[in-house]
Amino acid sequence: MASESEARGAILSSIRSALRAPAEHDDGARQAEYEGLPRGYKRAATLQGEALLALFTHRLIEYDAGVARVPRAQIADAVARLLGKRGLKRIAIADDLPAEWLPCGFQFEKASAFGAQQLDELEGALTGCAVAIAETGTIVLQNAAAQGPRSLSLVPDYHLCVVFAAQVVETVPECFARLDATAALPTTFISGPSATADIEMTRIKGVHGPRFLDVLMVE
Amino acid sequence: MSAPEHSHFSSRNFPEAAKELLADSQLRKNVRHATDVIQAKRNRVVAELPDWEALRDAGSGIRAHALAHLDHYLAEFEQNCTRAGGQVHWARDAAEANRIILGLIQRHEAKEVIKIKTMTSEEIGLNGNLEAHGIRAHETDLAELIVQLGHDKPSHFVVPALHKNRQQVRAIFQREMHLPELGDKPEDLCAAARTYLREKYLRIKVAVSGANFLVAENGAVCIVESEGNGRMCLTLPDVLISLVGIEKVIPRFRDLEVLLQTLPRSATGERMNPYNSIWTGVHAGDGPKEFHVVLLDNGRSPILAEAEARQTLKCIRCAACLNVCPVYHQTGGHAYESVYAGPIGAILTPQLHSMEEGRSLPYASSLCGACYEVCPVKINIPEVLIHLRGKVVEQDQKTLGGKLGFWNIGMQAAAFVFESANRLSMAQHLGQMGQKVVVSKNGFIERLPLMLSGWTQTRDLKALPAQSFRDWWAQRESSGSRPTNTAKEGRRGE
Ligand code: SF4
Numbered sequence: 125m126a127s128e129s130e131a132r133g134a135i136l137s138s139i140r141s142a143l144r145a146p147a148e149h150d151d152g153a154r155q156a157e158y159e160g161l162p163r164g165y166k167r168a169a170t171l172q173g174e175a176l177l178a179l180f181t182h183r184l185i186e187y188d189a190g191v192a193r194v195p196r197a198q199i200a201d202a203v204a205r206l207l208g209k210r211g212l213k214r215i216a217i218a219d220d221l222p223a224e225w226l227p228c229g230f231q232f233e234k235a236s237a238f239g240a241q242q243l244d245e246l247e248g249a250l251t252g253c254a255v256a257i258a259e260t261g262t263i264v265l266q267n268a269a270a271q272g273p274r275s276l277s278l279v280p281d282y283h284l285c286v287v288f289a290a291q292v293v294e295t296v297p298e299c300f301a302r303l304d305a306t307a308a309l310p311t312t313f314i315s316g317p318s319a320t321a322d323i324e325m326t327r328i329k330g331v332h333g334p335r336f337l338d339v340l341m342v343e
Numbered sequence: 344m345s346a347p348e349h350s351h352f353s354s355r356n357f358p359e360a361a362k363e364l365l366a367d368s369q370l371r372k373n374v375r376h377a378t379d380v381i382q383a384k385r386n387r388v389v390a391e392l393p394d395w396e397a398l399r400d401a402g403s404g405i406r407a408h409a410l411a412h413l414d415h416y417l418a419e420f421e422q423n424c425t426r427a428g429g430q431v432h433w434a435r436d437a438a439e440a441n442r443i444i445l446g447l448i449q450r451h452e453a454k455e456v457i458k459i460k461t462m463t464s465e466e467i468g469l470n471g472n473l474e475a476h477g478i479r480a481h482e483t484d485l486a487e488l489i490v491q492l493g494h495d496k497p498s499h500f501v502v503p504a505l506h507k508n509r510q511q512v513r514a515i516f517q518r519e520m521h522l523p524e525l526g527d528k529p530e531d532l533c534a535a536a537r538t539y540l541r542e543k544y545l546r547i548k549v550a551v552s553g554a555n556f557l558v559a560e561n562g563a564v565c566i567v568e569s570e571g572n573g574r575m576c577l578t579l580p581d582v583l584i585s586l587v588g589i590e591k592v593i594p595r596f597r598d599l600e601v602l603l604q605t606l607p608r609s610a611t612g613e614r615m616n617p618y619n620s621i622w623t624g625v626h627a628g629d630g631p632k633e634f635h636v637v638l639l640d641n642g643r644s645p646i647l648a649e650a651e652a653r654q655t656l657k658c659i660r661c662a663a664c665l666n667v668c669p670v671y672h673q674t675g676g677h678a679y680e681s682v683y684a685g686p687i688g689a690i691l692t693p694q695l696h697s698m699e700e701g702r703s704l705p706y707a708s709s710l711c712g713a714c715y716e717v718c719p720v721k722i723n724i725p726e727v728l729i730h731l732r733g734k735v736v737e738q739d740q741k742t743l744g745g746k747l748g749f750w751n752i753g754m755q756a757a758a759f760v761f762e763s764a765n766r767l768s769m770a771q772h773l774g775q776m777g778q779k780v781v782v783s784k785n786g787f788i789e790r791l792p793l794m795l796s797g798w799t800q801t802r803d804l805k806a807l808p809a810q811s812f813r814d815w816w817a818q819r820e821s822s823g824s825r826p827t828n829t830a831k832e833g834r835r836g837e
Pocket residue numbers: 609657658659660661662663664665687714717718719720721722
């Protein structure tokens with residue numbers, strides 16, 4: 125659209141004239157200015173091992189999420205137990221979810237075969253994650269191994285997420301350091317079940333996203 | 344373009360609108376309750392971070408740096424967003440943005456769109472404009488839904504319906520969703536909204552959103568939310584259109600590590616809000632097939648010119664300054680009669696309109712400085728307020744009406760009087776005689792006449808004493824004694 129490219133030029137030149145910016149950019153100077161920005165905040169972990177996992181667990185429980193801990197060999201058993209407890213049968217999974225996570229006796233459906241409408245008819249979703257933040261009780265999902273497309277962990281009313289101990293970091297900056305290489309992928313930070321405080325500031329679980337979230341922590 | 348449904352910038356000024364709203368005690372109660380709750384939560388989660396001040400410094404630095412090189416970072420964002428499969432549009436003003444968005448929706452022959460809460464769309468009057476062209480926009484944020492179905496206006500930009508309590512919300516939902524049996528427990532109201540909107544998420548093919556941040560480095564867009572309505576709109580439809588102010592760009596992906604700590608803690612008092620979405624362009628098999636970003640100027644670029652004013656654009660819309668503001672606490676958001684309420688609204692609104700609208704807003708503050716203290720990107724709001732008050736006066740003095748206006752003449756007269764001791768003393772004597780007409784028996788002035796009445800609308804004024812300090816001092820000096828006020832003198836000497 126002609127008027128749009130005209131608008132682009134007009135906006136950029138209005139910005140330049142307001143900033144009194146020279147016609148030629150000095151990339152080196154801008155770069156140096158950026159590198160010199162204050163970064164005095166906490167960027168490295170102070171907790172490790174059990175203390176780190178305990179903090180993560182504590183935060184999840186505060187959000188009203190369920191947490192279970194199991195050794196790697198028992199993932200499928202734990203999945204069966206958690207789904208069984210809630211009486212759920214038809215569960216959506218990413219196409220590449222490891223087969224050894226899946227117990228018998230349930231109906232696991234590959235997400236790629238489903239539109240949103242059909243996802244809505246499933247009872248839950250089982251995914252892995254990319255990284256998790258202890259300090260904020262956050263799990264981060266990307267469209268990568270065992271995690272599938274974003275709609276998978278959104279449309280069904282229940283989400284079960286498998287988190288390996290090695291995926292848990294303490295701080296938000298550590299999380300971003302880990303995500304940097306895959307920053308272009310669709311990414312979702314999930315902190316507890318969907319919630320709102322829009323009516324009289326009362327936190328109510330589950331408006332549009334899953335109302336129930338369980339985290340299976342694997343050591 | 345036809346006029347938006349209702350203009351958010353009425354010709355009334357802040358004091359007039361505030362007076363009416365102050366009379367609504369239910370509204371004041373709701374506003375106070377909500378802001379008290381958020382503030383207490385915010386203080387708790389901020390206090391637990393020992394590096395909070397360092398995060399504020401970093402956030403302020405990142406935002407200021409981005410603004411100082413805004414042309415560069417916008418162009419970089421455009422390039423990377425396009426490379427990732429997105430399409431970037433530029434809109435100089437509200438009319439252009441409306442035209443672009445309408446065109447995109449019409450190209451897909453959509454009659455309905457779903458929307459995520461966005462202040463920028465309020466700013467351009469998008470819903471009204473779409474409606475005028477036969478397109479229905481459904482708000483999906485619970486609070487925005489309450490506002491929309493209640494034919495109301497948002498009053499807070501994180502919790503737009505905080506002025507409504509649950510009974511009021513129930514009445515709106517009963518009427519608009521045809522649910523006469525609906526209960527008034529928040530859970531019931533949420534469940535009603537969930538059912539009402541789920542059908543729309545699954546059916547409607549075009550979504551409109553705003554964005555919290557644009558990342559220049561990789562063209563990523565970031566949206567922060569609670570309910571999952573945002574995620575629904577971002578992932579389920581075929582087409583997504585994000586309308587974003589040009590100031591929202593940040594240099595790098597890792598800068599989010601700062602802002603995604605300070606924003607949720609400041610906005611809702613949570614360590615992290617339930618959902619943050621970050622994505623670039625389009626992704627086969629995941630999310631919309633078409634993604635548009637409309638970059639909106641609409642009065643922003645000229646604000647960059649002056650250093651005091653420029654910091655306004657660092658704002659990340661957390662609304663912490665509203666929750667802490669004693670003026671907002673009393674009046675709520677509607678009194679500002681602008682899309683952006685509270686302290687940030689008081690500085691942003693008039694500037695977006697080249698000081699031609701919202702001119703009373705820079706005065707809607709007591710300059711107590713609480714807003715500056717909580718601001719996660721360290722915007723010195725009182726400094727900007729004073730800067731803008733200066734501009735209002737400067738502008739007024741340029742017009743004949745302003746020159747002859749009461750305040751201008753009054754201020755000039757005051758300057759004339761205060762310049763000379765004789766004139767001051769004469770004025771004081773005149774005042775002592777003149778005030779006899781207005782002083783009531785208790786020694787207070789409860790109502791000043793005419794133009795001065797504004798001062799006494801909400802407070803009583805102590806009458807001038809029979810003897811001025813200057814007279815008393817002169818008398819004391821000449822008599823060499825201590826004629827009056829000895830008690831005070833004695834205390835001072837202790
Ligand atoms: S001015 Fe500061 S405190 Fe107010 S909304 Fe903007 S970022 Fe938040």
